[in-house]
Amino acid sequence: MPDTPGTSRDTKRMEAFSDAVFAIAITLPIVEIEMPQLHGTPGLGAELARLWPSYLGYLLSFLVIGIYWTHHHFSGKIYARADHGFLLATLVFLMMIAFIAFPTRVLAEHIADAANRPAAARFYVLGLLLTALAWLVKWLSGLWGGSLDERLDPAYVRRLTWQYSVSTGVYVAAALLSLASPLAGLALAAAVTLYYLRRPPDPVYRAGREGPE
């Protein structure tokens, strides 16, 4: 079947759009750090120190969005086209990427507030779960809709499907666990997330097929 003009969308513009959303989502939380209002009374140093949960929130949100970006950046290499379903799934994923800053802030601002820490931890784990789920749906939508580069080795593709499914499963477990023990759920969800700090595996191509570029 030849490539009829317009039946597939090229991935370049979608990548550029995604990267722009990532860049905005990762930068915006800086406006949420509120400046102390002292109006001439001393104590700025103490006030700036007291803001540590806000700095922590900014750092955490940069970390999580940054981790997703390194994997999204990488995955840009393995799509050959972007059909309409994949476009919509990507939009849903980007919606979660921009949203995740909010539960992150909620967690950071209540990390030292014993009364609200459990609810904040549950909300954050739920946010991580929904983001991981959106990532998995995007992956499956690309896989089933034929957007993946067909030169990829099927074993490599199966391994990624497996990995993303297991991760999402662990986030589900973490969310359930957080109902009983918020901090244990948080620790589990944090562990899966940090696992993705390591280098994404290089794409593997079928024997005799060359990779991109």
Added chain:
Amino acid sequence: MPDTPGTSRDTKRMEAFSDAVFAIAITLPIVEIEMPQLHGTPGLGAELARLWPSYLGYLLSFLVIGIYWTHHHFSGKIYARADHGFLLATLVFLMMIAFIAFPTRVLAEHIADAANRPAAARFYVLGLLLTALAWLVKWLSGLWGGSLDERLDPAYVRRLTWQYSVSTGVYVAAALLSLASPLAGLALAAAVTLYYLRRPPDPVYRAGREGPE
């Protein structure tokens, strides 16, 4: 008539600029979700649940801007150049795209407020109407100003002109209907908008002319 240097502008930079405005407009609403201020008193879970209209507003605004983006993304393929009038019409359209988040938030924040829901619904329908109108003006400006790729099949172009005009007409009807029954007007406007979730039709080229790429 040969293409004199500078008489036409290439569309690449305008597309990149539009995509950047889309990316910012779709992401910015996240800063409008206000974090509960509990200062140590318990109740964060209930407060986070009480924020559902804010989450709904974020979701709705992502949905509507996302739908326009998928069509804008697609339409990038059918313009061959961007003359000054088309550039200005695109700016007006982008102004509405960035604005639409405001009526969306107004609607979402008052969806459970019986006293103000009618006004919020009318304002939202008006916002959708103005955005659709700006899209139609942009389309007509591209069509009449000669920015469209001339290899496109005239029947295909007529079909799009017809579709965008009818949609705008339905939004006008929804706005008028919303004066009598805000929720009926809202339902009609929502129906037209959701119609555009489906895949845009592939460009059709004149017989014997090849498409782009």
Added chain:
Amino acid sequence: MPDTPGTSRDTKRMEAFSDAVFAIAITLPIVEIEMPQLHGTPGLGAELARLWPSYLGYLLSFLVIGIYWTHHHFSGKIYARADHGFLLATLVFLMMIAFIAFPTRVLAEHIADAANRPAAARFYVLGLLLTALAWLVKWLSGLWGGSLDERLDPAYVRRLTWQYSVSTGVYVAAALLSLASPLAGLALAAAVTLYYLRRPPDPVYRAGREGPE
């Protein structure tokens, strides 16, 4: 003189960076429109109508930044390189582009406030003057630093230098006039600005030299 590697910077990345700043500056003012806080008491319709100065500010700021963008977009065609001085002058210009939204909002929010309208008009005219001055400095920096495409017809270049200088002069006159009569100064500054809504003149090349692309 051959083009030694690294002695000149290519203009592509600077254009992309400038366009991103333009896109953000033009979109950000939407977050400044404050949503009515009614908490269940009716009157949303009236409150939304009462916000007209905010809508006007958003519109005005989109208009002015948009006008500069169409000219900046155009001027991207006439630079062949970007030396360090031109880079710095462009940054100063972008600083004014992002700043102009503030005096625009000040003007719009006080347009119906007789006591403060004169100060708001003066502040706005000053903002327009500084932006025009930054544009002129950027132009001269490109001209004197050798960033302009040398195939351009010298008469064409002189005409633009003349036009930008005269415009800046008129803004200076408008700022001085606004000290005596704020509204007359505002009208003069608005007139120069709106003049730039028309299509920028196409680049003219020396006889026997071809233009870009």
Added chain:
Amino acid sequence: MPDTPGTSRDTKRMEAFSDAVFAIAITLPIVEIEMPQLHGTPGLGAELARLWPSYLGYLLSFLVIGIYWTHHHFSGKIYARADHGFLLATLVFLMMIAFIAFPTRVLAEHIADAANRPAAARFYVLGLLLTALAWLVKWLSGLWGGSLDERLDPAYVRRLTWQYSVSTGVYVAAALLSLASPLAGLALAAAVTLYYLRRPPDPVYRAGREGPE
């Protein structure tokens, strides 16, 4: 050793992402300038003049982020690839670039507040130090991870390593000095920063090797 597909990442997308973060970080501070709330009582002129620390903060933040951008822009020319470690180091650097606007605002808003100026100056110097440190780490990560273009002259690379290390050392000295004398520490940190306003040195290539493009 041939370039196995996927073992190295191309630098284009990382540059575009970095430039987007720079563009947002440099533009966002404009939303922090708060409009005077006069509600019809006169005095707007005086209120706008009273806002000078906010204007100063915006200017300073544009200056510092702009300086880093000109060097980042330049350094885009000297990387041949981006391995995972370099990607993470770049994210940490971008996190500081977006953060630096906050200490800048803290400094500007307290520059005329004698009681809090010392703390504000220390916080700002600390912010500059962390940003310079993140830049140095990014540089070393690119150098040690093999992301640098290997055609660069080793003497040129050593000179940059030396320069960035010395600058970071001076920022450390400024931070320590600011404990004893905040304004002396601030002056020293400002001096190093302004030093980078000058043109970055052109890349120097090994004899017989051509530069990029």
